Amino acid sequence: MMMSGGRMYGGPNVLVMGNENISRSADALEALLSSPVFNGSRSVANLEEVIGNVSKRPFYNSFDQEETGDEDLDDCIHPPEKKRRLTADQVQFLERSFEIENKLEPERKIQLAKDLGLQPRQVAVWFQNRRARWKTKQLERDYDILKSRYENLRVDYDSLLKEKDKLRAEVTFLTGKLHSKDCDLEAQTKDSEYVDKKVFPQPASQCVEKFERGTSIKDTPPSCKHEDLLSSGTDSSGVLDEDSPHHVDCGHSSLDHVNSHLFEADQSDLSHADEEEEEEGMSEKLLPQTYTYHLLKVEDGPYPDASIASYNEMFAMEDQVPLGPWWD
DNA sequence: TTGTGTTTTATTGCCTCC
DNA sequence: GGAGGCAATAAAACACAA
Numbered sequence: 001m002m003m004s005g006g007r008m009y010g011g012p013n014v015l016v017m018g019n020e021n022i023s024r025s026a027d028a029l030e031a032l033l034s035s036p037v038f039n040g041s042r043s044v045a046n047l048e049e050v051i052g053n054v055s056k057r058p059f060y061n062s063f064d065q066e067e068t069g070d071e072d073l074d075d076c077i078h079p080p081e082k083k084r085r086l087t088a089d090q091v092q093f094l095e096r097s098f099e100i101e102n103k104l105e106p107e108r109k110i111q112l113a114k115d116l117g118l119q120p121r122q123v124a125v126w127f128q129n130r131r132a133r134w135k136t137k138q139l140e141r142d143y144d145i146l147k148s149r150y151e152n153l154r155v156d157y158d159s160l161l162k163e164k165d166k167l168r169a170e171v172t173f174l175t176g177k178l179h180s181k182d183c184d185l186e187a188q189t190k191d192s193e194y195v196d197k198k199v200f201p202q203p204a205s206q207c208v209e210k211f212e213r214g215t216s217i218k219d220t221p222p223s224c225k226h227e228d229l230l231s232s233g234t235d236s237s238g239v240l241d242e243d244s245p246h247h248v249d250c251g252h253s254s255l256d257h258v259n260s261h262l263f264e265a266d267q268s269d270l271s272h273a274d275e276e277e278e279e280e281g282m283s284e285k286l287l288p289q290t291y292t293y294h295l296l297k298v299e300d301g302p303y304p305d306a307s308i309a310s311y312n313e314m315f316a317m318e319d320q321v322p323l324g325p326w327w328d
Numbered sequence: 329t330t331g332t333g334t335t336t337t338a339t340t341g342c343c344t345c346c
Numbered sequence: 347g348g349a350g351g352c353a354a355t356a357a358a359a360c361a362c363a364a
Contacts, residue, residue, distance in 0.1 A: 083337050083358055091336095103351090125338060128351075133336095135352095 086126070090116045094123070098130050
């Protein structure tokens with residue numbers, strides 16, 4: 001006999017009717033109704049009405065077994081029966097009932113118990129355990145659904161990542177292509193512009209100097225550094241030797257033959273330019289856009305600082321997306 | 329046959345609701 | 347405070363490989 005929280009339960013098939021031991025009135029009523037005294041001739045007629053084909057096998061747990069008051073007394077003296085499983089028919093009936101409604105009202109419980117030849121308490125316990133099993137299954141289903149969704153998202157993410165890399169490579173490729181084209185075009189433009197018109201906005205030395213002081217270039221490419229450009233062919237005043245092959249645009253031979261002309265440009269333009277620079281504090285502004293472009297491209301590509309920053313940011317941000325199974 | 333893992337039935341203790 | 351639900355757990359029943 002076990003007591004808990006004011007409740008009293010007999011063994012699986014043992015019922016003790018002592019009122020002082022039954023604290024749950026409903027259980028007491030159920031016990032009374034389930035007892036052989038009140039329900040000794042219980043049949044499965046109602047069950048047959050509902051499911052049609054019911055085994056005529058006697059239910060192990062029913063009280064249809066021949067019992068007498070003496071046997072009840074024996075149950076008090078002898079250890080209780082071991083628990084027995086419900087028959088397939090009982091389980092089937094309970095399952096159908098559960099499908100209709102997974103909660104059990106007292107009337108329904110008593111009716112089911114009657115129909116199945118069980119104690120109401122057994123029916124209640126079966127429903128309780130059945131709800132627990134259903135909940136577990138439901139959790140498993142939910143888990144599978146979430147896992148499946150996660151896998152789908154992961155696949156999507158991976159393909160997007162690949163696409164991103166592909167696009168990035170394409171950008172790099174096209175950028176390089178654009179570069180070389182622009183450089184060639186530039187060279188041609190300069191050839192025709194400076195050679196034909198004999199116009200140059202400022203001396204190359206000034207040009208380089210402005211780059212050094214400029215705000216848009218963090219590091220002048222090593223091969224195009226101020227020192228490199230001035231190391232040979234410059235006099236103490238920083239004026240380039242007219243015979244020296246100085247290439248602002250590194251590696252472009254098309255400009256080689258005009259350099260001497262370019263670096264001999266009138267210094268008067270420079271003084272004016274300096275004034276402008278002082279006024280606006282913008283060294284780049286005084287440089288021909290093409291020079292800016294060429295010096296930048298050597299190391300950073302053809303992007304102004306802002307563009308480079310945003311470009312890098314754009315890709316860096318995506319690379320930081322954490323990914324990992326949430327259930328690990 | 330037996331050891332072991334799984335399923336089913338039942339109990340216990342706690343909690344919420346009325 | 348009683349009734350009933352639920353989570354955790356015990357224990358019997360069952361399945362199955364070795």
